[in-house]
Amino acid sequence: MIEVNQLCKQFGKVKALNGVSIQVNEGELYGLIGPDGAGKTTLFRILISLLLPDSGSARLWGLDPVADFKKVRQIIGYMPGKFSLYEDLSIIENLTFFATVFGTTVEENYYLIEDIFKQIEPFKNRPAGKLSGGMKQKLALSCALIHKPRLLVLDEPTTGVDAVSRQEFWEMLKRLKAQGITILVSTPYMDEAGLCDRVALIQNGKILETNSPEDIIERFNKPVFAVSDNNMYQLLNNCRQYPGVASVYPFGEELHITFSEGSVNPVHLKEFLVSKGIPDANIKQIQPTIEDCFMELST
Template sequence: MSIAVNNISKSYKKLKAVDSITFKVNDGELFGLIGPDGAGKTTIFRILTTLLVANEGSAEVAGYDVVKQLKEIRNSVGYMPGKFSLYQDLTVEENLHFFATIFGTTIEENYDLIKDIYIQIEPFKDRRAGALSGGMKQKLALCCALIHAPKVLFLDEPTTGVDPVSRKEFWIMLKRLQQKGITILVSTPYMDEASLCDRIALIQKGKILKIDTPQNIINNYEKVIYDVQAKNTHGLIHDLKNYPNQYSVYAFGEFVHYIDKNATFNPNDLQTYLKNKNHTDIIIKPATITIEDVFMDL
């Protein structure tokens, strides 16, 4: 077991940031904490990386207790905070060299591990970290977190504020690291990234709502969702919300997702209702369920 969290709670004054959370991450697993801003993801990261002490509960990382065995943990985990936190006035190479040295290692020793990533930023190795683009900063931060070959890697919202192409690349890199046997705990507010994890925990207001593989979470969702489209989207949402049997209505890309209270729901009834409301070009069809839909329903 790489990470074992047992009934961890943490409060900031009156606000309960994390409320008796329990989960386990297996060796070599890519585990995702999925939840909106303020759900408590960062607090969990800070507790597991020994930066914060929990009020209640216990946790182990790589077999070490987060309170009693700080030193062992600090030697065996890599942490990439949500905010870019390398020295902006040092160059790419100097940053990497610095972190290698304070971990008592050298760049050469673990070069294999970071090679794929470092090659992409190597042309800019003499540039100051502050002058890098967002995606490149990300890669540098990942290199610095990996330079001591950690057993467990913590990535707190690594793709927030990064362009879609870099995001995609980043997840490919994570998959590669996973193949090298590194356990990865990653958090993200993006639901589309959730399906790339082995298992995910859906978090809201400091509580875990569900833990499972993304596929199981989708499969276990029993309600039927319909994509609804019409010319006047704004009016459509308004009218759908006034439909007597509606369970939930929300915009989803070019469609509006509609869920009915009754299992015996007939789309034709809705079609008629919308026609009476003067909607044109109406399309109603069953939708493919995504993690986001499940999350919206929790």
């Protein structure tokens, strides 16, 4: 398992990590959820021994990424956010290369990647640089897995990927988890939090909260209301003017609204909107989403 304790890392004036502590259990699918610049990549790079922390400590199954970096590198598979395989080598050459570097063979651990690799196998002689985004991703994942790592570290594997491929990717992760591999994955997409066993919400180098997605939602202590109408821009501007409102955020076809303490009164809001010339706005209480929680915690 992984223990991270009070990690700090500064680049010039920027505190990329400002006292980050998390714990990941064996066999867990753990998500690091946060926007660009939150510190996700810095944390991963320290864990996998590619970057030295300024202070704080990390342990992976008791191994220190600083002192025991050679051993740490044996037990992890890493897929960076930017495609980093050899573009002038073919699919099969890349895979064989990574197997050989880790002292194994493609055959020995093929069962682990079969599911993923068979989808790109028909193109195995094509140079990696000439593959589509989805195929590159499958190849990178295969290369990160071919030495049967104990921990798979995936840095924003779904960023810029369409909704269909994102869903397929998460299905692949679930199958890998079932093989007993611990998975640490980062994403800027809040809706993907629900697909993890536990998550850490991170922004500006600080952990906002760590928990299971269900518990994070449960602990959100304000009632959230969804408000909708035909003219959303007009509705948004008017809801902002309502005196008892604490936050108004667009969420697709609805606005999510929270009231200031002691002012929770949807009936009064409705009357207010009617007086502003919006007679048909629909208001209903809803369960908050992870994104509601993230925004509440980050303000």
